[in-house]
Amino acid sequence: MSQHDDQRPEPQKTPLEESGFEPYEVNRPIPVLVLAVTVALIAWGVYTLWADSGPSTETAAEAEAPVAGIDSAPAIADNASALVSAGATVFAANCATCHQANGSGISEAVPPLVGSRYVTGPAETPVQILLHGIKGPIEVAGNQYDGRMPRFGETLTDSEIAAVVSYIRQQWGNSAAFVEPAFVAQQRERFTADRGPWNGGAELEQVTGVPARLARATATEASQ
Known part of the structure; x- marks a missing residue:
C-alpha cells in the first residue's frame, strides 16, 4: 500500500456537528382541556359497558308479547285503544x-261476526270458541253453518285472545264490553x-247460555 493511500482526508464535519449541539425534546405538557375530555370519554365508556352488562329490566308481561305468525306484535296495554289496536293485528x-x-x-261456509250473538253476547262465548275451536252446526243471522274452526288456545296468549275478542266486540257496529286477559x-x-x-x-248453549236457535236469540241478531 502506498503512502498516498494512507493519507486519506478526514471527513468534514457539518456546521451542526462543529457547534457541538445535542438534540433534545422540549417538554410540552398536555393541555388541561384535552386531559379533561379524555378522562370524560374513558368514564363514559366504562359506565356504558357496566350498564349493558347489568340484569335485564324486562317484565314478564313484556316478554309475553310475541304473537304466533306475526313478526312483531304491538304491546297490549290496559287502555281500550291499545287493546283494540293489538286485537286488529291478531285478527x-x-x-x-x-x-x-x-x-x-263467507256465505254458506264461515259465519259472520257482524251482529253475531256469539260475539256480542257473554264474553265467555267467543273466548271459549277461540280457546278450543268449534265444529258442527251453528246458526247465525238466520243461516246454518256446519264447518270447523281451529283452536287457538295453544298459539295465542291470554293477552292476545283478550285483545282480539275486544276488537271483534267493538267493530262493524258491534258494541260489547272489552275483555281483560285475567278473564x-x-x-x-x-x-x-x-x-x-x-x-x-x-x-255452547249448555256452557255459555247463548241460545243455539235463532228463535231464542237476542233481539240484535233476530232483527237481521
Missing part, C-alpha cells in the same frame, strides 16, 4: 282469511286444553 294474522276483514264471513285466564282454567272443539251451537 288480521289469524282470523281475517275466513271471517274477512269486514267481519262478514281469559279464568276461562282457560275451566276446561283442559285437549278437550277438543265445541260441538256446535248446542254444546
Whole structure:
C-alpha cells in the first residue's frame, strides 16, 4: 500500500456537528382541556359497558308479547285503544282469511261476526270458541253453518285472545264490553286444553247460555 493511500482526508464535519449541539425534546405538557375530555370519554365508556352488562329490566308481561305468525306484535296495554289496536293485528294474522276483514264471513261456509250473538253476547262465548275451536252446526243471522274452526288456545296468549275478542266486540257496529286477559285466564282454567272443539251451537248453549236457535236469540241478531 502506498503512502498516498494512507493519507486519506478526514471527513468534514457539518456546521451542526462543529457547534457541538445535542438534540433534545422540549417538554410540552398536555393541555388541561384535552386531559379533561379524555378522562370524560374513558368514564363514559366504562359506565356504558357496566350498564349493558347489568340484569335485564324486562317484565314478564313484556316478554309475553310475541304473537304466533306475526313478526312483531304491538304491546297490549290496559287502555281500550291499545287493546283494540293489538286485537286488529291478531285478527288480521289469524282470523281475517275466513271471517274477512269486514267481519262478514263467507256465505254458506264461515259465519259472520257482524251482529253475531256469539260475539256480542257473554264474553265467555267467543273466548271459549277461540280457546278450543268449534265444529258442527251453528246458526247465525238466520243461516246454518256446519264447518270447523281451529283452536287457538295453544298459539295465542291470554293477552292476545283478550285483545282480539275486544276488537271483534267493538267493530262493524258491534258494541260489547272489552275483555281483560285475567278473564281469559279464568276461562282457560275451566276446561283442559285437549278437550277438543265445541260441538256446535248446542254444546255452547249448555256452557255459555247463548241460545243455539235463532228463535231464542237476542233481539240484535233476530232483527237481521
